[in-house]
Amino acid sequence: MLPTTGLPQGAVPKLERPGPLRDRVYEALLELITTRALQPGQHLVESELAGHLGVSRQPVREALQRLSTEGWVDLRPAQGAFVHEPTEDEADQLLTVRTLLETEAARLAAAHVHAEAITELEKLCAEGERAVAADDVDGAVAMNARLHAKVMELAGNAVLAELAAQVDRRVRWYYTPVARQRGRQSWTEHRELIAAIGEGDEQRATAVMRAHTEHTRKIYHEREK
Amino acid sequence: MLPTTGLPQGAVPKLERPGPLRDRVYEALLELITTRALQPGQHLVESELAGHLGVSRQPVREALQRLSTEGWVDLRPAQGAFVHEPTEDEADQLLTVRTLLETEAARLAAAHVHAEAITELEKLCAEGERAVAADDVDGAVAMNARLHAKVMELAGNAVLAELAAQVDRRVRWYYTPVARQRGRQSWTEHRELIAAIGEGDEQRATAVMRAHTEHTRKIYHEREK
DNA sequence: CGACTGAATATTGTCTACAGGATGGAACTG
DNA sequence: CAGTTCCATCCTGTAGACAATATTCAGTCG
Numbered sequence: 001m002l003p004t005t006g007l008p009q010g011a012v013p014k015l016e017r018p019g020p021l022r023d024r025v026y027e028a029l030l031e032l033i034t035t036r037a038l039q040p041g042q043h044l045v046e047s048e049l050a051g052h053l054g055v056s057r058q059p060v061r062e063a064l065q066r067l068s069t070e071g072w073v074d075l076r077p078a079q080g081a082f083v084h085e086p087t088e089d090e091a092d093q094l095l096t097v098r099t100l101l102e103t104e105a106a107r108l109a110a111a112h113v114h115a116e117a118i119t120e121l122e123k124l125c126a127e128g129e130r131a132v133a134a135d136d137v138d139g140a141v142a143m144n145a146r147l148h149a150k151v152m153e154l155a156g157n158a159v160l161a162e163l164a165a166q167v168d169r170r171v172r173w174y175y176t177p178v179a180r181q182r183g184r185q186s187w188t189e190h191r192e193l194i195a196a197i198g199e200g201d202e203q204r205a206t207a208v209m210r211a212h213t214e215h216t217r218k219i220y221h222e223r224e225k
Numbered sequence: 226m227l228p229t230t231g232l233p234q235g236a237v238p239k240l241e242r243p244g245p246l247r248d249r250v251y252e253a254l255l256e257l258i259t260t261r262a263l264q265p266g267q268h269l270v271e272s273e274l275a276g277h278l279g280v281s282r283q284p285v286r287e288a289l290q291r292l293s294t295e296g297w298v299d300l301r302p303a304q305g306a307f308v309h310e311p312t313e314d315e316a317d318q319l320l321t322v323r324t325l326l327e328t329e330a331a332r333l334a335a336a337h338v339h340a341e342a343i344t345e346l347e348k349l350c351a352e353g354e355r356a357v358a359a360d361d362v363d364g365a366v367a368m369n370a371r372l373h374a375k376v377m378e379l380a381g382n383a384v385l386a387e388l389a390a391q392v393d394r395r396v397r398w399y400y401t402p403v404a405r406q407r408g409r410q411s412w413t414e415h416r417e418l419i420a421a422i423g424e425g426d427e428q429r430a431t432a433v434m435r436a437h438t439e440h441t442r443k444i445y446h447e448r449e450k
Numbered sequence: 451c452g453a454c455t456g457a458a459t460a461t462t463g464t465c466t467a468c469a470g471g472a473t474g475g476a477a478c479t480g
Numbered sequence: 481c482a483g484t485t486c487c488a489t490c491c492t493g494t495a496g497a498c499a500a501t502a503t504t505c506a507g508t509c510g
Binding site: 020021022055056057058059078079 | 492493494495500501502503
């Protein structure tokens with residue numbers, strides 16, 4: 001089964017294949033939704049989207065199917081797709097679930113910790129702090145997501161990771177307008193979290209992550225007033 | 226906005242509409258997968274399924290899309306759909322997540338408990354015990370699912386419920402061959418759970434549910450040997 | 451003037467057709 | 481006989497067309 005060509009294994013860059021259109025349509029629509037170019041409640045007309053993206057209706061439909069099962073759009077039979085309208089209740093429920101998933105991830109990460117992982121986490125944390133210091137809000141938000149994703153990766157539970165990724169993205173969608181404020185403190189909490197994970201202290205990692213995500217929830221609710 | 230006809234509100238039985246084909250195809254395929262009529266790893270050819278179900282390929286494709294995002298089939302680009310093959314690792318991860326979600330549900334249920342809810346739970350429990358006594362394995366499994374679903378409903382968190390429903394169904398899929406054994410003890414554990422919820426004791430409800438689901442996991446792993 | 455009825459329009463749901471890539475096997479070459 | 485190349489076949493991905501259903505708006509009647 002050895003390759004007969006003398007080429008080293010990874011030398012060929014695997015030449016980017018365009019991949020199915022539906023996936024690119026999915027990405028495009030999700031981007032449009034999360035950036036609020038498509039507003040909650042808006043009616044998504046298949047032919048419009050298709051025309052706008054330069055494809056036929058079929059890939060659009062398949063993308064909408066997926067967006068529907070993931071909760072981004074509501075698919076009313078014979079009426080079409082509507083961008084999901086988050087309610088206060090739902091946002092709160094999502095935050096609850098997020099706390100649950102992230103907390104468990106922190107615990108598992110602490111249980112499976114190894115040295116290089118901590119190094120990477122600290123690197124991410126440093127970059128995030130740098131972004132905050134430079135008032136680079138978008139950068140800070142991105143680093144925040146990557147940090148949490150890394151913790152999730154350390155947890156070593158792919159199922160958990162997938163659920164958390166979906167929940168997180170939706171939380172971030174609701175939360176975006178408010179997220180701007182939450183800056184410095186969040187990153188000191190991250191430092192604490194990394195320390196707890198580094199010590200392999202499951203209890204403390206759990207507690208810190210819970211406090212961290214609950215803090216986020218609190219800020220979210222304060223905004224309503 | 227009041228109705229001008231003199232008909233009482235719920236009098237019209239809302240006449241069953243066939244609903245979108247994709248949904249019925251989805252149900253049919255999911256049934257075929259969970260019953261193992263379609264075996265893990267099997268290649269699902271769209272035109273075959275379409276012909277077999279008497280519809281065209283389009284609804285089949287849309288159903289496969291949804292099944293793919295929910296983890297029942299793997300959609301390899303340009304190759305088609307294959308029934309997902311669960312690995313031991315994945316089964317274990319799913320059980321972990323299930324424990325997490327069910328445990329939280331039990332806690333929330335205990336927090337929001339009210340009298341009639343307990344009555345309903347006990348009714349379900351009694352029916353389940355009756356099924357076990359009558360060696361009605363399928364009936365017992367069904368009642369088990371309904372009981373857990375009821376607890377989830379009491380928790381009052383729709384997001385949590387939806388995730389748990391998906392995870393549960395997949396766990397049951399992996400678990401089906403083994404589930405037969407687990408009968409009586411499971412239902413005494415259910416009694417304990419209901420008692421804890423009835424007292425509004427979050428701590429104890431959490432502990433009991435964790436023990437219950439972890440017990441399930443243990444049995445699952447013993448089977449491997 | 452308001453409410454109902456009806457047709458016209460727009461949009462979805464489904465089917466059929468066609469192009470491109472993947473798979474498997476036969477023929478060919480060393 | 482082993483390995484490779486090429487071809488036939490099958491299947492998926494995408495597009496376009498048609499039928500069915502919901503929505504909108506104008507016209508009509510009380």
